Amino acid sequence: ATPAATMVGTTIGAQNGVLFKGGDILERAKDVDTVVFDKTGTLTEGAMELTDVVVFDGDGQPVTDGGDTAADGGQLTAHDQLSKEDVLRLAATAESGSEHPLARAIVDGAEERGIDVTDPDDFENVPGHGIRATVGESEVLVGNRKLLRDNGIDPEPAAETMERLENEGKTAMLVAYEGELVGVVADADTVKESAKDAVSQLKARGVDVMMITGDNERTARAVAEQVGIDPDNVRAEVLPEDKSDAVEAIQDEGRKAMMVGDGVNDAPALAVSYVGTAIGSGTDVAIEAADVTLMRDDPLDVVKAIRISDATLQKIK
Numbered sequence: 001a002t003p004a005a006t007m008v009g010t011t012i013g014a015q016n017g018v019l020f021k022g023g024d025i026l027e028r029a030k031d032v033d034t035v036v037f038d039k040t041g042t043l044t045e046g047a048m049e050l051t052d053v054v055v056f057d058g059d060g061q062p063v064t065d066g067g068d069t070a071a072d073g074g075q076l077t078a079h080d081q082l083s084k085e086d087v088l089r090l091a092a093t094a095e096s097g098s099e100h101p102l103a104r105a106i107v108d109g110a111e112e113r114g115i116d117v118t119d120p121d122d123f124e125n126v127p128g129h130g131i132r133a134t135v136g137e138s139e140v141l142v143g144n145r146k147l148l149r150d151n152g153i154d155p156e157p158a159a160e161t162m163e164r165l166e167n168e169g170k171t172a173m174l175v176a177y178e179g180e181l182v183g184v185v186a187d188a189d190t191v192k193e194s195a196k197d198a199v200s201q202l203k204a205r206g207v208d209v210m211m212i213t214g215d216n217e218r219t220a221r222a223v224a225e226q227v228g229i230d231p232d233n234v235r236a237e238v239l240p241e242d243k244s245d246a247v248e249a250i251q252d253e254g255r256k257a258m259m260v261g262d263g264v265n266d267a268p269a270l271a272v273s274y275v276g277t278a279i280g281s282g283t284d285v286a287i288e289a290a291d292v293t294l295m296r297d298d299p300l301d302v303v304k305a306i307r308i309s310d311a312t313l314q315k316i317k
């Protein structure tokens, strides 16, 4: 492209909230044949809300009526039947040390339900898996199946409950207290209004659309279905440090991928992708690693970026 055409393209982009980091990026965007969306915060609002609290009895069976609050005021032991409120209080206390959106939703949800959430005595993030906290003298775990297994706790009794919630597109998290599975809490996110349109417009241009997430397979597929992404194009349970490898694997198939993400987690994946795109209220790290920054939070601007590149370069041919 001539410098003049490039300037026109970048200017039109800027006027539309699409910032190309340079003329070469503007030229490259039209050749993208695969768009890889991060799920949380990119296709979804990233504003999680607590939706479910399920408590299990000593045999690992869900308690339907919620039970009574055990040992109110006294020291809880895993052998007492906990109530829903107990489970939520434990989870929220453990998570109050974490900045993760899943954690914030649990803490806010507990407070909205009148629970007084205190700080844990100690906590440790287990990236991609959950959190381990000390509450009083007791260990509390909140996270996925792998977190429990790695700590010698069998998540199997919760399988049916977990699957039910995940099929609804929710992120379900197991809660363990003093080495025993005591409950499940679930957060839900809402799909962005324009996500489905963005996917269908990309497909109409002949662009393959994929999704990548640290979330579990079942939740990921439920969300993919809502926005029109083929289940085979979902890469789930990808650890933060493995996201860039996943993008490289996609590109090793000869694809020119535009990775679209918002989080700190996404920066390395944005950096390796053919055109890395940071969306909306993305973190500074993501914006720095990206080739294109979308000022708005709108997945349709991904289509706009490709279209502007296409139009600019066609005109000068």
Ligand code: ADP
Pocket: 039, 040, 095, 098, 100, 102, 103, 126, 127, 128, 129, 130, 131, 142, 143, 144, 171, 172, 173, 213, 214, 215, 216, 238, 239, 240, 265
């Ligand atoms: P994402 O890619 O969606 O941002 P992460 O890689 O941060 O997801 O986390 C992957 C999974 O690990 C989550 O879906 C959840 O099951 C679990 N997890 C991570 N952090 C937490 C947390 N603070 N509390 C509970 N579960 C968590």
Ligand code: MG
Pocket: 038, 039, 040, 041, 042, 262, 263, 265
């Ligand atoms: Mg994210």
